Amino acid sequence: MRFDIDLRLYLVTGRELLPPGKSYEESLEEAIKGGVTVVQVREKKCDTGEFLDIAQRSKAICDRHNIPLIINDRVDVALAVGAHGVHLGQTDMPFAVARKLLPPNVIIGISVNTVEEALKACEDGADYLGIGAVYATSTKDLTKPILGPRGAARILTALESKSIKTVVIGGIKRTNVLRTLHGIRSSGPSLRGLDGVAVVSDIVASTTPFDASKQLYNLTSAALTSFSARSAPTPFSTEALLQRAVAAFALIRKHGPLVHQITNTVVQNQSANATLALGASPIMSANPREVEDLSKFPGALLVNIGTLAEEDTAGMIAAGFHANQHGKPVILDPVGVGATAHRRQTCDKLLNVWQATCIKGNPGEIGALYGSDEVLARGVDSVGAGFADPASIVKNLARREKCVVVMTGPTDWISDGFSVLRIDNGHPLLPNITGSGCMVGSAIACGCAAVSASAEQARDKDVEDGQLVRGDILAGIVAGLLAITIASEVAGGRADVKGTGTFLPALIDELANITPEIIAQKAKLNVLS
Ligand SMILES: Nc1ncnc2c1ncn2[C@@H]1O[C@H](COP(=O)(O)OP(=O)(O)OP(=O)(O)O)[C@@H](O)[C@H]1O
Numbered sequence: 001m002r003f004d005i006d007l008r009l010y011l012v013t014g015r016e017l018l019p020p021g022k023s024y025e026e027s028l029e030e031a032i033k034g035g036v037t038v039v040q041v042r043e044k045k046c047d048t049g050e051f052l053d054i055a056q057r058s059k060a061i062c063d064r065h066n067i068p069l070i071i072n073d074r075v076d077v078a079l080a081v082g083a084h085g086v087h088l089g090q091t092d093m094p095f096a097v098a099r100k101l102l103p104p105n106v107i108i109g110i111s112v113n114t115v116e117e118a119l120k121a122c123e124d125g126a127d128y129l130g131i132g133a134v135y136a137t138s139t140k141d142l143t144k145p146i147l148g149p150r151g152a153a154r155i156l157t158a159l160e161s162k163s164i165k166t167v168v169i170g171g172i173k174r175t176n177v178l179r180t181l182h183g184i185r186s187s188g189p190s191l192r193g194l195d196g197v198a199v200v201s202d203i204v205a206s207t208t209p210f211d212a213s214k215q216l217y218n219l220t221s222a223a224l225t226s227f228s229a230r231s232a233p234t235p236f237s238t239e240a241l242l243q244r245a246v247a248a249f250a251l252i253r254k255h256g257p258l259v260h261q262i263t264n265t266v267v268q269n270q271s272a273n274a275t276l277a278l279g280a281s282p283i284m285s286a287n288p289r290e291v292e293d294l295s296k297f298p299g300a301l302l303v304n305i306g307t308l309a310e311e312d313t314a315g316m317i318a319a320g321f322h323a324n325q326h327g328k329p330v331i332l333d334p335v336g337v338g339a340t341a342h343r344r345q346t347c348d349k350l351l352n353v354w355q356a357t358c359i360k361g362n363p364g365e366i367g368a369l370y371g372s373d374e375v376l377a378r379g380v381d382s383v384g385a386g387f388a389d390p391a392s393i394v395k396n397l398a399r400r401e402k403c404v405v406v407m408t409g410p411t412d413w414i415s416d417g418f419s420v421l422r423i424d425n426g427h428p429l430l431p432n433i434t435g436s437g438c439m440v441g442s443a444i445a446c447g448c449a450a451v452s453a454s455a456e457q458a459r460d461k462d463v464e465d466g467q468l469v470r471g472d473i474l475a476g477i478v479a480g481l482l483a484i485t486i487a488s489e490v491a492g493g494r495a496d497v498k499g500t501g502t503f504l505p506a507l508i509d510e511l512a513n514i515t516p517e518i519i520a521q522k523a524k525l526n527v528l529s
C-alpha cells in the first residue's frame, strides 16, 4: 500500500507570506508541532538551485517530526530530496510522464477544478486530489471558477464510488473551515469523501503558526470525523452513567464555572438565577465586542434564539466561533425554529459557522431542525403527541450534527449518536412556566461548563480526534437535566406551591438545595442502547 499519508491538515508553503521577523524554518516547525499532518513545498518564483535548497531544508524539518513532504510541480526536485510525493497542476508535467519518472512509492496528487478533471485524474491513477479553489485567494492567480463549498461537494459526489483521497484547497482558514466543511456535507454526499483541508496563508502568514495549525487541526477533525467512520465507544450501563452524572453535578459546585448566555429577553433573569442556584456564574451578554474575551474563561456558552433580536445574531455567531477556538462547550437552544423561516435561516447560519456541543429543543424544534413535519410547532411551543420513534430522531440528528441532542417533554430523550437515553423526571408544572425549556438549556450549560472546566484544570489528555471540547460532556448534560427536573419534582410537591406563580421561586430554591445524593436517589434515568 503506497498511500499512508494523513491529509487532514495539509500545509502548502509560501515564503512570500511569512510575517516580518519569522524565519521559514521557524514557521514550518511551529506549524508541524501545532498539528500539520503533511507539507507541500510550493515555490513558483525561484530557480532550481534555490528550490532544491528550500526543499532540502524542509525535508530535514519534516523528517525530524516524521511528517511527509510533497513537492509542487518539480519531479526532479522531489527525486533529488527523496520526497514522499509530487503535486501536479493541470498545466504541469502530464501525470503519465511523472509516474514513469518517479519510483512507485512516491505518491502523486493532482489539482482539479471540475468533475471531468477529477474523474480523469482517478483514471490516470492519481493518489489524491486537491479540489479547489473553494474561495478566492491572494496566494494564487485564479483563472478557473471559484467552486465554493457546493461546487466542491459536486466533485466529491462524482467521486463517491472511488477510493481516491481528497483535500479541499483555496482560501480556507480558521474563520471559514467549519462553514466550508458543513457546507460541503449539507450539499454533498458526506464528509467521508473528504480527507482533509489544505491551508496556506492562515498558517504561513501567522505570527503564531503553532496556534493557527492547532486550531485548524481541531476544527477540521471535529468536522471531518464522521460518527459512522469512528468506532463506537464502549457501551455503558445506566448505573455507570448515573454515577458519572452525579460526579459531574458535584463539579458545578466545586468549580463555579462561568456560563456565558446569549438568551432571550423573556427568561434572562430566571435563567441567571437558576444558574446561580446550581452553583455556576452567569453572564448574559450578546455584544460581539466582548464575546472573544468571555470565551477565554473556563466554562460554557449557551446560545438561545428565543427573541432573536436582529442585533444579537452577530454576537451569537462570534461567540460560538470563539468558544470553538477555545475548546468550550456550546449549547444551542433553537427556540421556535419551526415557527419562522428567519429562525430556520439563522440556525443554519450558526451551525454553518460553529460546531455545537449540544442541541436542546422541544419536539417541534428538534423536528424542524431534523426536517420532519411529524410534530408541529406553535410559536415557541410544540404541539401534539410527539414522535412515534423519538429515539431514532435524536440519534439521527446527533449523528448528522455531530453533537449530543436533547429532546425535552414529559420524557427527555438524549443521544450522542451512539447511545440513546431517557429521563423520566419532571413535574407537570414545569412546562407550564414560560421558559422552562430555556432554564433546562442553562442547566445543561452549567453541567457542560463544570466538566469542561474540571478537565481543563486537570490538564486532561489532549482533546481526542474529532472532539472540540474536553471532559465528560454527556455526563455534564445529564447532570444538568437531572438537577432541574428533580428540583421541579421537589418544588412541585411542596405544600406552599399553589400554582405556576409560586412554583417558579420554589424551583429556584430547590435548585439551590439539591445535592448529589438527592440526584442519585431520585433519578429516573435509563440507558436504552
Ligand atoms: N408533562 C410533563 N411532566 C413533567 N415534566 C415535563 C412535562 N413536560 C415537560 N417537562 C419537563 O419540562 C422541561 C421543559 O421542557 P419543555 O418541552 O416544556 O420545554 P420548552 O417547550 O422548550 O419550554 P419553553 O419554550 O417554555 O422554554 C423538560 O426538561 C421536561 O423534563
Ligand SMILES: Cc1ncsc1CCO
Residues within 6 Å of the ligand: 264, 266, 267, 306, 307, 335, 380, 434, 435, 436, 437, 438
Ligand atoms: C415566550 C417566549 N417568546 C420568545 S422566547 C420565549 C420564552 C420561552 O421559550
